[in-house]
Amino acid sequence: MDLSLRGFPLVRVFTTMQNFFQILVSGISVGMIYGVIAFGYQLTFATSKTLNFGQGEALTLGALVGLTVVNFLIGMKLGTFAAYLLALPLVFAFGLAQGSVVEWLGVRQAMKTKSEAGWIMATIALGIIFKNLAENIWGKDPLKFPSPLSENPLTIMGVNIRPMEIAIVLGALAMMLAVELFNRRSIYGKAVVATSNDRDAAGLMGINTSLVITFSYALSSLSAALAGVLVAPITLTGASMGAALGLKAFAVAIIGGLSSGMGVVVGGLILGITESLTGFYIDTGYKDVPGLILLLLVLSLKPAGLFGKAAIKKV
Amino acid sequence: MLKVQNLVAGYGKVKVLHAVSIHVPKGQLVTLIGSNGAGKTTTLRAISGMIKPESGEILLNGTNIAGMPSHEITRLGMAHSPEGRRVFPTLPVTDNLLLGAFPRLTGARPKGDVDTDLNRMFELFPRLKERKDQLAGTLSGGEQQMLAMARALMLQPEVLLLDEPSMGLAPRLVEEVFATIARLKTAKITMLLVEQFAAAALDVADFGYVLENGRLAGSGPAEKLKNDPAVRAAYLGASH
Numbered sequence: 001m002d003l004s005l006r007g008f009p010l011v012r013v014f015t016t017m018q019n020f021f022q023i024l025v026s027g028i029s030v031g032m033i034y035g036v037i038a039f040g041y042q043l044t045f046a047t048s049k050t051l052n053f054g055q056g057e058a059l060t061l062g063a064l065v066g067l068t069v070v071n072f073l074i075g076m077k078l079g080t081f082a083a084y085l086l087a088l089p090l091v092f093a094f095g096l097a098q099g100s101v102v103e104w105l106g107v108r109q110a111m112k113t114k115s116e117a118g119w120i121m122a123t124i125a126l127g128i129i130f131k132n133l134a135e136n137i138w139g140k141d142p143l144k145f146p147s148p149l150s151e152n153p154l155t156i157m158g159v160n161i162r163p164m165e166i167a168i169v170l171g172a173l174a175m176m177l178a179v180e181l182f183n184r185r186s187i188y189g190k191a192v193v194a195t196s197n198d199r200d201a202a203g204l205m206g207i208n209t210s211l212v213i214t215f216s217y218a219l220s221s222l223s224a225a226l227a228g229v230l231v232a233p234i235t236l237t238g239a240s241m242g243a244a245l246g247l248k249a250f251a252v253a254i255i256g257g258l259s260s261g262m263g264v265v266v267g268g269l270i271l272g273i274t275e276s277l278t279g280f281y282i283d284t285g286y287k288d289v290p291g292l293i294l295l296l297l298v299l300s301l302k303p304a305g306l307f308g309k310a311a312i313k314k315v
Numbered sequence: 316m317l318k319v320q321n322l323v324a325g326y327g328k329v330k331v332l333h334a335v336s337i338h339v340p341k342g343q344l345v346t347l348i349g350s351n352g353a354g355k356t357t358t359l360r361a362i363s364g365m366i367k368p369e370s371g372e373i374l375l376n377g378t379n380i381a382g383m384p385s386h387e388i389t390r391l392g393m394a395h396s397p398e399g400r401r402v403f404p405t406l407p408v409t410d411n412l413l414l415g416a417f418p419r420l421t422g423a424r425p426k427g428d429v430d431t432d433l434n435r436m437f438e439l440f441p442r443l444k445e446r447k448d449q450l451a452g453t454l455s456g457g458e459q460q461m462l463a464m465a466r467a468l469m470l471q472p473e474v475l476l477l478d479e480p481s482m483g484l485a486p487r488l489v490e491e492v493f494a495t496i497a498r499l500k501t502a503k504i505t506m507l508l509v510e511q512f513a514a515a516a517l518d519v520a521d522f523g524y525v526l527e528n529g530r531l532a533g534s535g536p537a538e539k540l541k542n543d544p545a546v547r548a549a550y551l552g553a554s555h
Contacts, residue, residue: 187420190410194403200365201401206389206418206470 021159023276029165029234031272032172036227037249038256038264039176040220045258046196047209047216050107050119054127055224056246058098060239061130062225063232064138066091067145074146084148084229091225099221102126103214111213127246134239142236149233168230172265175226179219180261192216248288251295257308267306270294316341316505317362317393317474322371322381324361331357332529334371339474340522342503344496346537348513348550349526355509356398358526359476362507363395364388376473390423392473396480398509400463404452408443411451411462412436415469427471436465439495457488464495468504475499477508481515493519513550517541525550 037059041051052058066087073083106126110118149167153160183189194202195212202209228242235241248271256267271291279287298305317339325331331354339345347355361368364385373381380388389395394415403411412433418424437444440461446454451462460480467475480496481489489512497519499506510516517523517537525533525546533546540546 187413187417190406190414191417193406193410194414197403197405198401200385201397201403202414203365203385204363204389204395204397204401205414205466206386206421206423207414208384208386 018158019280021157023280024273025159025161025165027273027276028269029168029272030275031269032169032265033227033231033245033268034249034252034271035265035268036172036175036223036230037245038253038268039179039261040223040227041250041253042258042261042264043179043216043220043223044103044107044213045253047192047199048107048111048213050111051123051250051253052099052102052106052127052217052220053120053123053250054102054106054130054246055220055249056242056244057127057130057134058095058102058221058224058242059228059231059245060134060242061098061228062091062095062221063145063228063237063241064134064143064239065094065225066229066232067138067143067237070146070148080146081148083146088229091229092222095222095225096218098130098225099218100214102221103217107213107217108210131239131243138239140239142238142241145229145232145237147233162234164230164234168234171226171230175223176261176265248291251291253305255291255295255298255306257305260305260307263305263307316376317507318372318374319358319362320372320374322358322361322368322373324357324366324368324371326357326366330369330529332361332368335526335529335531337507337524337531339505339507341505343521344500344506344508344519345522345524346508346510346516346520347524347526348510348516349532350550351511352528353526354529355526356478357529359395359397359478359507359509362388363393363397363476365395365397389470390418392424392470393476394467394470394472394474395476396463396467396478398478398482400456400459402451402454402459402462402466404450406451408447408449408451408454408462409433411466412443412469415466416471418470424470429469432469432471436468439468439498440465457484457491460484460488460492461495464492468499473505475504475506477506479509479511481510481512489515513546514541517551 037055040055045051069087069090070083073086074080102123106122107119110122147164149163151162153162183193191207192212194205195207195209199209252264252267252271255270256263274290275287278290319335319337321334321336322332323330323334335358347358349355360366362373364383368381371381372379375391375393378391380391416429419426419429442458443461443465446458451459454462464480480492484492493515500519508516508520517540520537523534523537523540524531
């Protein structure tokens, strides 16, 4: 009697800590997804001061194309993991193509006529078209994306971590690292940075800056498509999966700063973790509130973002 | 080498240049002088494709480049060190220089030996060598000017356009810039130089054009222009 009474608070503290870390883990993986999508916003903002507001739909399409390819390959008697790995290059290629189309149809013309709002409307419109397309091809009901990794969680110090959550973190970091290396090491990457610095001067170097901007849109959609196939196995896949993610990643890009590579990782983690914590400790109904409050705070106190250098162009 | 004929250009509905014709022969240094707002920078911007000319011809080695996008013009061998230096602030000095050789590094122009040229730039501008890993945005104005010129030279250009290389520099640095231009002239680099320091520009140039309100007001061998009473009164008395 005495023992159990004395033991009770300790156990409670222990499970409380466990819960906390559990929440943290899911917050981190969701946050990294936000981070990758936000990274995509940064890529196009850097080169052209424009964003693809259909970024969420780029994620949706990437996930759905991935789903179709994975299911096809599984139908060819391939293992889920092998099918997933083989599907990745196709998803990336699709992302590159989709992003190029968005730039071509939605952004190029608006930039040529120096229209301030044209690209906003055009990318939103294209996003809606892509969503409708997805609904017609894949239906409106959520689908199950076969998980390439075991769905049994690993238990580390009492905290359950799904292997896919680890894959999300690693995949997101690998994507950002690859782009960073490309920018620093290759002459083409330097051309991208030069275009971001000063488009006219980059043109004088013989750099085709329109092509650089198309490429940044392609890469931006590729990162969204990657986010799509990373998150799909742990959520439901469907035509409307990207809308909320795209919007939250936009908040992350604002919080972290549209010009700071590190900002989107930190911003993503902040949003992902506060969401999970609020959802668990307060109410899932309120889980979006702290992130949005943070967004409002950042916008009013530090409009360039927590890590941003330059001011955000008024849109 | 570079022949501009009846060039009309401007910004939107505002015409700045009215039928300007300029000839830059191979291996020569030609300067374009004139007061502020005369259209000197606009001329260079139209030649390098930063703005689209309304009409007129711009012949580079016989090819009409008028209206081409600037990256294509650069790939034909035209280097432009623009007004305000326009270096890439978040990239190191070395990367700025390598970007000057972008068409060579990507197969659009004969590659040659980019590394040797890089070292030659560091010899020509020792200050850049000291700062080669520094971000261009952290350089002083004079150093940025050196970088902008060196970056343009990295193209191994057929023609080099230099826009106000002395702008905003301390007198000692202005001298240094002109000494560098004189050295480039000895190396037989074809140049079109736009300058506010008309006297210094005419000292170093072979030939000069005087631009006034978007029209040519005179031209001639630099030596002759320097002694022209009208040019002296308008541009040499006050500016130097």
